[in-house]
Amino acid sequence: MGPFYHIGSYIYMLKALFVRPERISMYWKETFRQMVDIGVGSLLIVAIISFFIGAVSTVQFAYNLQDSLIPMMYVGYVVKESMILEFAPTISCLILAGKVGSNISSELGSMRLSEQIDALEIMGVYTKAYLIGPKILAAITMIPLLVIISAAIGIYGGMIAGILSGYVLRTDYIQGVLSFFDAFGVFVMLLKSVTFGFLLTSISCYQGYNAYGGALEIGKASTRAVVISSIMVLFADYILAWILL
């Protein structure tokens, strides 16, 4: 089956999410469970990676600025801008495409293979709405929060690295971070994180929900989920940057 079949099926899957839930409380319960899984479950890895991205950015910018006439406070400014506009939303979502995407895809894939999805279908549950809807809703709620935390930790990590390496003073760094604040950058960051969150969860759900065969197929579906989600996140990143900036 070619790409047009999958694009059509993917759109059809998204359309199937808009139904009247059998019992709204069950959908909320599932959404909160997913919020914990996606949000709390990914917090540590996002924090660690963001800290080091901020740290590396600081060291590299400071190294390039050290023999120039540009004040060192610009290190803080550049790290803040790059964390907000690019690193926090894009790198975090690429990490989440690996962690959350493969988790969602293998969860749905094993539910499909063990006939749990068929069991829900027989009971009369809208399986796409019940299994996929809460995951997407949880992702577009929690991923922007993770991205905000990621940006904050990245900027903080940059400061720690700057101080420890001796390239930049704490006061200069903080002055840079607080300078030229542009709220539009934060809007772009949040828009990116919602878009990327939607893409990575919906693509992973599509791959897992449509996994047929054996255990090998679950592995393949997870790999496809991660690869396609990552490519689509980067593609959407380019499109959003092109449109908004």
Next chain:
Amino acid sequence: MIEISNIHKSFGKQQVLKGIDSVFHKGKTNLIIGKSGSGKTVLIKCIVGLLRPEQGSVKYDGQEFLTMTVNEKKEIRKQIGMLFQGNALFDSMTVEENIRFPLDMFTKQSMSEKVDRVNEVLAKVQLKDTNHKFPSEISGGMQKRVGIARAIVLNPKYLFCDEPNSGLDPKTAMLIDDLIREITQEYNITTVINTHDMNSVVRIGDNILYLYQGEKNWQGDNEQLFYTDNQDLTDFIFASEFLQEAKEFRLQNWKNRKA
């Protein structure tokens, strides 16, 4: 009662079901038997709507199922309970949560009413005090019984069982058979079982449909089964030497009784 007629189903060029007709009666255990690959599972999936046949009709108490809207099908499905071959229990939920799931989703009962109902069906399947265990913590036979409990918790009018005895020892398999028959008679529901367990066929086969290469080859009850001259069916049923001897023994008894 469920009536199916002229069911055709293909996968690519391979025609799996070739015009199956049958009636599954209320209050009886209706069995679909046949060799592996004869189309039993495909037929049961066509009846419950997990697969869509290219041609044919499926009627639940006179209501045509295949042409119904999604919402109409949903209403019928609320009256269906199904036991899957691999049990299909939700592994992240406890036994109680698994059985309570249809109640949570489709009823407005209070929590205490739901728990009472769960305990009632657990008692029915002889599984008390397992409420807080996870499916991975109980045996295969117990998982089957939890599957049955979940299937009957909403008092279905139709019960489908796909290979209910697969992977079970003969004694546990008999227990499951007895349970299914008891539930069928007590609640007066239409039960359709897909099996190739000959013990089940002999013990609970009120109405047996034999599929051979995607076609209906024979239909009757477990008494008629032993005296049929259908060669395909005889080859299938009495495949083992033990069963062949059992058949001869039965025929001899029958002849003696007649004499």
